[in-house]
Amino acid sequence: MKTEIKSKKSPKKRLFLKIGTGVLLVIVVGCFIGCCTPEVLLQVQDARDGKVLKNGTAVIYSYKYQISVYGIEKLHPFDIRKYERIYLALIDDGLLTPEDVFVPEALTNDDILLIHSEAFIKSLENTNTVASYLEAPQMSMLPAFVLEDKIITPFKCAAAGTFLAAQQALKCGTAINIGGGYHHAKPDKGEGFCLFADIPIAIRKLQQDGEIKTAMVFDLDVHQGNGTAICLAEDDTTFTFSMHQGDIYPNPKEDSDMDVELMSGEGDREILPKVEKYLNAVFEKFHPDIVFYVAGCDMLNGDPLASLTMTESGIVKRDALVINACRKRNIPVVMTLAGGYSPNAWRAQYKSIKNILKLPLGTDE
Numbered sequence: 399m400k401t402e403i404k405s406k407k408s409p410k411k412r413l414f415l416k417i418g419t420g421v422l423l424v425i426v427v428g429c430f431i432g433c434c435t436p437e438v439l440l441q442v443q444d445a446r447d448g449k450v451l452k453n454g455t456a457v458i459y460s461y462k463y464q465i466s467v468y469g470i471e472k473l474h475p476f477d478i479r480k481y482e483r484i485y486l487a488l489i490d491d492g493l494l495t496p497e498d499v500f501v502p503e504a505l506t507n508d509d510i511l512l513i514h515s516e517a518f519i520k521s522l523e524n525t526n527t528v529a530s531y532l533e534a535p536q537m538s539m540l541p542a543f544v545l546e547d548k549i550i551t552p553f554k555c556a557a558a559g560t561f562l563a564a565q566q567a568l569k570c571g572t573a574i575n576i577g578g579g580y581h582h583a584k585p586d587k588g589e590g591f592c593l594f595a596d597i598p599i600a601i602r603k604l605q606q607d608g609e610i611k612t613a614m615v616f617d618l619d620v621h622q623g624n625g626t627a628i629c630l631a632e633d634d635t636t637f638t639f640s641m642h643q644g645d646i647y648p649n650p651k652e653d654s655d656m657d658v659e660l661m662s663g664e665g666d667r668e669i670l671p672k673v674e675k676y677l678n679a680v681f682e683k684f685h686p687d688i689v690f691y692v693a694g695c696d697m698l699n700g701d702p703l704a705s706l707t708m709t710e711s712g713i714v715k716r717d718a719l720v721i722n723a724c725r726k727r728n729i730p731v732v733m734t735l736a737g738g739y740s741p742n743a744w745r746a747q748y749k750s751i752k753n754i755l756k757l758p759l760g761t762d763e
């Protein structure tokens with residue numbers, strides 16, 4: 399009898415022991431990695447103003463954008479170190495110093511409630527729900543106390559970076575948030591690795607502060623900006639444009655003010671002329687006080703979640719087209735990074751930002 403009971407309980411005990419040892423191990427490894435964090439990353443944690451670069455561009459970033467859950471985050475297709483890699487590469491190039499960078503605070507609940515519901519905020523206390531928003535079932539094994547610190551706060555900081563970028567863009571012309579672009583987030587739920595609708599929140603905050611009346615969202619991430627479309631639906635003060643691959647997530651699509659569908663296999667040759675064409679088309683329809691550019695680079699060839707075939711140099715040209723179209727019209731522009739899941743995604747965005755930081759004011763190239 400005793401033996402029976404023992405044999406029933408011992409596998410459970412062994413499992414707990416294994417999980418406990420595993421958790422301890424990842425915490426030790428996490429602490430070790432934390433100790434090895436480069437100094438240039440540690441310098442961009444506390445909220446502060448930076449310096450506008452010579453060509454009228456402000457760069458916004460915080461080391462706090464980084465989601466780090468003892469390595470579990472690496473199981474997600476999103477390259478979560480993308481932001482950090484881009485920042486470090488720009489520092490290495492000497493194009494940026496840590497002192498140049500504008501570092502945001504985290505969003506407050508009042509900010510979040512400008513777009514999202516109370517029920518949504520409450521839902522962020524549930525690990526399973528957050529794991530479903532992030533499409534990362536492995537994260538549902540995390541204890542609740544880890545959630546706020548390791549996942550929610552990084553998203554709050556990266557989303558707040560979009561608002562800070564908008565404030566700077568209104569002063570200097572162009573601002574790049576090395577993060578943000580969470581265009582699948584909806585008022586009552588997160589979706590597609592997006593928690594907070596950073597751009598709609600930034601628009602409402604700027605409108606509330608009297609800094610802008612109107613705004614445009616120009617979205618070239620390969621997935622439709624369905625969350626943005628819902629958050630800003632039936633709003634005459636905003637114009638939403640999304641150009642995306644038609645036969646992939648999200649399904650069904652929502653109605654932006656203007657949607658353009660691309661077909662599987664299209665690359666630089668087809669897409670770049672369309673970007674130019676629709677930039678002209680949207681500015682004929684709407685002249686906003688500010689543009690939010692969702693510069694996802696999952697249009698790249700080889701992206702695991704899409705099947706377009708743009709090259710890295712095509713992405714660089716695409717982003718320059720958008721930035722220059724706004725500059726020529728004297729419209730402040732905020733660039734956010736959004737999606738991009740292939741191993742070279744971070745490099746394409748780094749090259750693009752490097753190009754924008756070198757662009758002379760008011761020219762085409």
Ligand SMILES: [Zn+2]
Nearest residue numbers: 619620621737
């Ligand atoms: Zn995407």
